[in-house]
Amino acid sequence: DIQMTQSPSSVSASIGDRVTITCRASQGISRWLAWYQQKPGKAPKLLIYAASSLQSGVPSRFSGSGSGTDFTLTINNLQPEDFATYYCQQANSIPPTFGGGTKVEIK
């Protein structure tokens, strides 16, 4: 199985900040990576697919980049509604596997 390692596990940030989350795959997954946002008690929400494609309806302050084994999710101009936990997921092969999550907290 492909292991997905996210860092950091948590980050404290202020409104208006830029936040960067990284995700590393244990082997190459081309561009087949998705990012999700999850708030407490809610289902995950797809933000980014195919490493850099913004899901319909997701604000443009979210962006993704990377290919192969190293990927990044960037949130520009952090808004109050962005405080949540973020997960990466490799979609290259079965079983799809998730990173451990990054909790974005208010500083």
Next chain:
Amino acid sequence: QVQLVESGGGVVQPGRSLRLSCVASGFTFSNYGIHWVRQVPGKGLEWVAVIWFDGSNEYYADSVKGRFTISRDNSKNTLYLQMNSLRAEDTAVYYCARGNMVREVMVYGMDVWGQGTTVTVSS
């Protein structure tokens, strides 16, 4: 609107069975692969199983292989997860989630998620 609604969760003793359902609405169910993903409260996401849009293929996580069966009835817009020989470690919130593209189950992620149904395995 496009949605998935899970049901069937509950408290069950170890070794017993439970069947979860996931009813789809607002889209052509038979065009999409569907996954089950679970989450222990306070923990991360774990993929459980997937079934192709036409039911032609199904795959499972090693942790549930041989105990869980995913199936679908496209005439009823419904996905199922039959869970047998349940263990304490199966305790989690179970989500069904749609593959992001028509007839493409995997590579574009999961774009529509249900609200989840809670399974508790305890004596």
